Amino acid sequence: MRVAKSGLLAATALMAMAISASAANMIDKCEVVGQKGSIKIDKPAKAGQLTIESNLPAPVWYNGDTTETIKDGMEYCMAAEIAWRAGLDKVVLVPVDWDALIAGQTHDFDMALSEISITDERKKVHDFSTPYFNSDIGVLTLTTKPVDGTSLKKAKVGVQQATTGADFVTGKLGIADAQVYPDAGSMFAALAAGQIDAAITDTSIVLAQEADAKGKFKVVGQYQTGETYGAIYPKANPNNASLDKIMAAMIADGTMAKLSAKYLAAAWGKDPASIPYFKP
Helix, strand or coil: CHHHHHHHHHHHHHHHHHHHHHHHCEECCEECCCCCCCCCCCCCCECCEEEEEECCCCCCCCECCCCCCCCECHHHHHHHHHHHHCCCCCEEEEECCHHHHHCCCCCCCCEECCCCECCHHHHCCCEECCCCEEEEEEEEEECCCCCCCCHHHHCCEEEECCCHHHHHHHHCCCCCCCEEECCHHHHHHHHHCCCCCEEEEEHHHHHHHHHHCCCCEEEEEEEEEEEEECCEECCCCCCHHHHHHHHHHHHHCCHHHHHHHHHHHHHHCCCHHHCCECCC
């Protein structure tokens, strides 16, 4: 009996070690695959954690309705992998106002991941990471009331304030009376209520919204802009170079592509290239 008991205890110990090892390679629901602490940062904004800012909600990019329930998603798991490679065990997500984020009015964070297009104007305020995603401008409508490139010019259009989509609608499409909303959630709620005919913002964002709406919305077209997303770093922060090395390594070793396939392609159920392009 003693031998059997000893064997059972040994097996139990081995199982516990296996579970522990598995848990050590997860941050929340994100599997982390790189070498922990391979490119350390010396002084994160808050000790022992990577502090991430984002403008929420952002389905697929951050899966969940509140910061307490968000445990995975494309950008959340990007943050988890970055934290792991930086030698940190924890990601803390801080929701922020979009205008304040873009204007550089937020503080005490390591990086912002919020589907942020890199622009020369924004570079005056922030340091940006190497680009990690390509995105054009998409047009989202009610499935029952689609528009095309011609009828869009006479439709009621909604945009999010201080976005490249808003600039595109006024500058390239010449729609001067677009309805402006403080965040994407308000814009999509207005579309659902029939207050606008189309919501225009990044193709990646409207695709995520289409998937989340379960048939209510449809991405009917997009405009080619050549935009790329980057993480925002606090201007001249000494950790920026190390964080960017991690981002570049994740792109080079295929981690970023795997996250994109797992969270974006799977959720959207379609290739963004399959969406027709409208002419401005």
